[in-house]
Amino acid sequence: MGLQSYIEQRKADKSLLVMAHVVCGYPSFEANMAELEIMAEAGVDLVELQFPFSEPSADGPLFVRANEMSLQNGTTVNDCFEFMAAVTARFPFKVLMMGYYNTVFKLGEEQFLRRLKAAGGVGYILPDLPIEEAGSLHALSAELGLEPIILMTPTNSDERLAQLAAAARGFVYVVARKGVTGSKTQMGDDVAALVARCRAHTDLPLGVGFGISDRSDMEYLRGHADMAIVGTAALRAWEQGGAEQLRQFFSDLVAA
Amino acid sequence: MGLQSYIEQRKADKSLLVMAHVVCGYPSFEANMAELEIMAEAGVDLVELQFPFSEPSADGPLFVRANEMSLQNGTTVNDCFEFMAAVTARFPFKVLMMGYYNTVFKLGEEQFLRRLKAAGGVGYILPDLPIEEAGSLHALSAELGLEPIILMTPTNSDERLAQLAAAARGFVYVVARKGVTGSKTQMGDDVAALVARCRAHTDLPLGVGFGISDRSDMEYLRGHADMAIVGTAALRAWEQGGAEQLRQFFSDLVAA
Amino acid sequence: GYYGQYGGVFLPEILQATVNELLECFRQCKSDPTFWAEFVELMQNYSGRPTPITHMANLSAHLGGAQIYVKREDLNHTGSHKINNVIGQGLLCKRLGKSRVIAETGAGQHGFATATMAAKFGLDCTIYMGAVDVARQRPNVFWMENMGAQVVAVQDGQKTLKDAINEAMRDWVTNMADTHYVLGTACGPHPFPEMVSWFQSIVGQEARAQMLEQTGRLPDRIYACVGGGSNAMGIFQGFFDDDVELIGCEAGGHGAGSSLHAARLAYNDASVGIAQGFKTYFLQNDQGNMNETHSIAAGLDYIGINPILAYLWEQDKVRFLAATDDEVREALKLTMRTEGLIPALETTHAFAKAIEEAPSMGKDEIILINQSGRADKDIFTVAEALDDNKWKEFIKTKAAQYQQERQ
């Protein structure tokens, strides 16, 4: 079953899905597994596993530090794939690889996709790979049944949104505002208008990310988007209060 | 009696006269007086009293420091003239003012000469006043019967020596070598040749200065020059061993 | 935006419109002769261009080989070739209608130049600089702040140049509406490598005409140091159609095999990758993560290289050498003593390789070195490189004096 169908199926029971995020190897793979347990308990629908990279230029400070610490711990690409295999074997949610294109390029596109597939991943998010540069990777992905997640942003023209829509698979990652991950976004007419513009160009489910941090954000998105994408806020909860606070965070977030 | 006659008279009894040097107010006027006592005892024929100046650029390190300390002690031009009056009243040797032209200029040439004469001085040595700049001062001096002491040096051409000779009065100060006061001069053919060149241009007595420091220098000069000019070596003796060493210094120096 | 397989644009989608707008503006400027004329006039009146070419008669005689000439980018306002690019991008920023500039800086030369340009053009200015560099390059920070720039100390990663670039990118993806990113070297996403090279081409244009005028011929070899590659591209471009050997001089640090260097092409440690918005040779590990680099010259201490230079190297059109820290120290001392020039430590890499090769060349042959900058305002760097004890004593005395003032 493809990602799009999976999302549509889950949407039958829930008004707003949740995609969560984990930086592989930070603070440790054991901790990652504990976090994912909590996410699974909370009914998270999709998880991005970020492969750490030395130059995470699209990330905000919390993730930058997480990437850095993970690499200092010695995390390798191989470790990340092995962890992904363990995760997909254990949990019901679907898993995406998230990271930077050099990780893919260095391994080789085909090798990367084969390993992703073997580890049970369903697709990937590469924020520094524009569609112009993604031709061969997307083609290979289609052959292997893996889905490139495309980002639509507030600065895109309609013409550009149409191009992005044509390349998008699974769902569209709607970037709620300018900037990097992790800062608070004021949910309001701007976000609604952006979602509406994206909707006009694609029938794929729309996930909204960047700055989703609490229940009120979720309530705002309900009805506008199909999925809320939660990253930094969850990591912050874990860093501040460990398993207990992360559990509380998700329980608050998904409470209907 | 003019300076030239005075020197010639003294030369009747001595093969080589001595001119000594004191920096007024260094280390104090009392000390100066004690030094002069010793010089008088030793039979010194002529004394330069240096009026301290802030920029003694023709002097070597020992005199530079002496000028500086004297000014720090608050020595004024007036103090120097008063001291000169006391000295000329007390001692048999003749006294010259030595210093830099700005002291003269600032007081006014005529005023300077009148005060010099009133203090019993017979002339002056101004090493930074070339004959080209000395016209009015020399003219006034002639009127007042004061004598400008002219320096002849190893770098002067014969033509220049002739010009210098024309301006010279009293005696000629022969600078034994290049440089500033205070370094040792190697007495030898160079000095003899220079004295001979000067002699060819003037009938005035010749005093040789710059680096005269011991009895062997005196012996060398005897027969070549009329007078030895002793400055730094005497001050060094005083600084090193006070009255006793200064007395010893002059006694060694003038021992026939 | 590709040169062979190198170059491209690898940026977050949010910047797509901004980069397109920049690209379009750059194309317009490039095809508008009044733009270049305005640029040249400003460089003349503000920065003292054309910079001269100086014959190193003493150094040449000392080495006994080729005649060495030096293109004097050190005489520019702010002390290096960086001003060429910065003034160019300032004019472009005006055309873009943006009121704020941001820039990354390593050694501080580019930040210094950008802060200067921002003051001159009346633009708001934020400079990103690794915290390690802020701590060791306080003099440049001092000047930048005094020219009204805000200097942000970046605490991520190695806390040096590449981290400053990442942080500048993060600012740009947030503030692109009113902000132009004045990238400092000929790296990063298209059109930066080409655009920075274009502004720097004024160096090569002048140099070619000056060599013909002064020596009646073209040089046999041209040496330029290569960090990102902007000064090398600047001078090389004047001679692409000529029979002139072009030599890029990288930072050899502690030497080949030491891992403490920043030589991407002269040594065998780099491989092709994608980072900081473009594809080129990077000093990276087998996981695609960037290595720590080292050079005596902060301005050469960079992981990547201009994609056009990578392509020219691949085609054997530019030869690459590396000068070690020790070779640089000796070359600097020799140049100061024989010619009264104080090349920046970056530049001195080019001097070091020219000094090495000149003796084996004929006396009728000609070498041209691009002196990309001067070191006289980087005294801490140079005094430390030369391990000058009197300098260290002076600093201790100053520190004691400042301590006492406070009490």
Place this chain on the structure above:
Amino acid sequence: GYYGQYGGVFLPEILQATVNELLECFRQCKSDPTFWAEFVELMQNYSGRPTPITHMANLSAHLGGAQIYVKREDLNHTGSHKINNVIGQGLLCKRLGKSRVIAETGAGQHGFATATMAAKFGLDCTIYMGAVDVARQRPNVFWMENMGAQVVAVQDGQKTLKDAINEAMRDWVTNMADTHYVLGTACGPHPFPEMVSWFQSIVGQEARAQMLEQTGRLPDRIYACVGGGSNAMGIFQGFFDDDVELIGCEAGGHGAGSSLHAARLAYNDASVGIAQGFKTYFLQNDQGNMNETHSIAAGLDYIGINPILAYLWEQDKVRFLAATDDEVREALKLTMRTEGLIPALETTHAFAKAIEEAPSMGKDEIILINQSGRADKDIFTVAEALDDNKWKEFIKTKAAQYQQERQ
């Protein structure tokens, strides 16, 4: 050698032949057009002349009065106009057949320039510098030593500039046979005031032509700082026959009546005297001994003034003003922020007075300032003048680092 009652030669007889030889050589050089041509060519190829004129559009708009232009002597090699004189005297030294040069220096700019010239001309070089200045100007000492000069710390007197001049004179009276004294400013015995002014006249020649070319007319007023007077004489000479008001800007230090200043003509504290080989206005007491002087800018902190300027002032042909230390601090900050220029503290005295007077002039009037030097290599001086705490913390950290290295 007189200008009105000012000038002359007041030197020990031992130097008479040397000064005559110098005077003769200077006359020959002055009447030999190939000499000036060689000088100009060397200044072009080595030092980057002609230096440009930059319009201060922002500063002018900010002040709301006259249009301000700046002659950019700061862009010269070694960072100030000092190089003009030094290269000129280097050529003259070659003609004299001498193999060694000596010079005095206060702030270190002239010593730095002389050491540079000596390296370039292959001459032995000794620089005399007051011990106080050596201690506070270590950066310049570092560069001089690295260019092969011997720097002698003078322990006499105030241990500053005038004492360095005395000590240089003492060297000269000893070694005149093979040694030329490269006097740094347009002071001292004839022909130095005229000779230094002649070499510096290249500034005014260029500036006049450039103003006509850039603005179509001559400036209404020209401001130049005056220590000894060389940069002021340099630019003023281009405009003696024109209807242009010339303004010399002296070091006002703590202000009129404070005695902590170095204003010879703008305040009433100086009188005519003879020292350091010439007759001019000196800051001296009633005994004819020189006063201690003070300025935020070491290069203006001098007791005397160029005799030609004294004569021009007497004839009302040059107006004299003084800028206080505080005015200089504010002018420096304003200039850095509005124009991206970092004038030397000396130069900033001219900026301060131009900034003061520009608002009351018409928008169609033109001011020209001679920017005699740049401050970017004198960071200690500027950071201390601006009392920058981050700088002081940086120095303390550096000192601790150096201390640790030794252990």
